[in-house]
Amino acid sequence: MDPYDLVARNTVEIVTEEELRNTLDQTVKRVYAGYEPSGEIHLGHLVTINKLIDMKEAGFSVVVLLADLHAFLNRKGTLEEVRELAEYNRACIEAVGLKGAEFVIGTDLQLDPEYQLQVLELSQQVTLNRAKRSMDEVGRAMENPTVSQMVYPIMQMVDIAALKVDAAVGGIDQRKIHMLAREYLGAINKRPPVCVHTPIINGLDGKKMSSSAGNVVSVADSEEEIRKKIRKAFCPPETGGNPIMEIFSHHIFPRLGSIQIKRPEKYGGDREFTSMQEFEAAYAAGEIHAMDAKNACADGLVEVLAPAYEFIMSTKRG
Structure with a gap:
């Protein structure tokens, strides 16, 4: 696949497309999330x-x-708790398929005096209202924000500068923070990043995804748990807003390249699909039953998540 098309697939926005094309032409290029x-x-x-x-x-x-x-500032736990989780999350991210990345722990980067000075310099530029608006999508309890949550987006801007990256990846809920970076990083003589925004996908019930709501599939879920969750998932005849279709689009086709629909001959027999567009069209036309789609979805997720689950189980056995 063409490098630009590879970056652009399954995104909702690239700021800007021209900058991305220019960045792709560079010999050395760095991206972070x-x-x-x-x-x-x-x-x-x-x-x-x-x-x-x-x-x-x-x-x-x-x-x-x-x-x-950042997690500490956003009330996600004590520093000791989130540091311990950071190492565990690193291992899971690698196990699920991101090999050869550079991993940076926030406190190793963000407590440097030069970093903190840049945070203070940018804090002179950004109004409280602008900082609060940028955190509305990603912060906790923003109806009663703390000063720590106002510092959060400014630190995220400095992260981009300190990591010396050309591009930033995030869900579309990160857009306002990324736009702050594009607007204000010039104030500390740093180049603004290309911003690559992905969609926020639905939970299995078709509502906002939330671990507390139990509508997610985790890398810690067993094959049995994955299949049980997918069987119960919302899967309407329409493709829009359909969490099963979103899983195929964002997790299965990009990683596996094709899927198999397995069913008896009396129900149409087995079918193989090598593109999301082809599969989505068949489903929308009623050629694929929802339960057949769910079974294929579960098969694909089990395969994609198996390395991470095996890692988690090995750590528990150890």
Whole structure:
């Protein structure tokens, strides 16, 4: 696949497309995504992890920021708790398929005096209202924000500068923070990044994905748990807003390249699909039953997540 198409697939926005094309022409190019260590890696995280895998294949050096200090500021736990989770999340991210990336722990980067000075310099530029708006999608309890949550987006801007990356990957909920970076990094003589935004996919019930709601598939789920969750998932006749279709689009086709629909001859027999577009059209036309789609979805997820699950089980046995 063409490098640009590889980066652009399954995204909702690239800011800007021209800058991305120019960056792809560079001999050396770096991209990063940051993750707050706050629990198990699940399908929501895997959307951006898969995009980093795409960008690595397109020639980018990949940096993963395990943002323990960000998680602490965003009330995700004590520093000790989030640091411990950061190392565990790193191993899971590698096990699920992102090989050869550079992993950076937030506190190893963000407590440097030069970093902190840049945070203070940018804090003079950004208004409280702008900082709050940028955190509305990603912060906790933003109806009563703390000062720490106002520092969060400014630190994320400095992360981009300190990591010396050309591009930033994040869900579309990161857009306002990324736009702050594009607007204000020039104030500290740093180049703004290309921003690659992925969609926020639905939970298995078709509602907002949330670990607390139990509508996610985690890398810690066994094959039995995955199949049980997928059997119960919302899968309407329509493809739009259909969580099963989203899993195929973002997790199965990009990683496996094809799927098999296995069914008796009286129901049409087995069918193989080698593209999401072909499969989506068949499903929308009623050629594929929802339960057949769910069974293929479970098969694909089990295969994609197996290495991470095996790693988790090995650590428990150890």
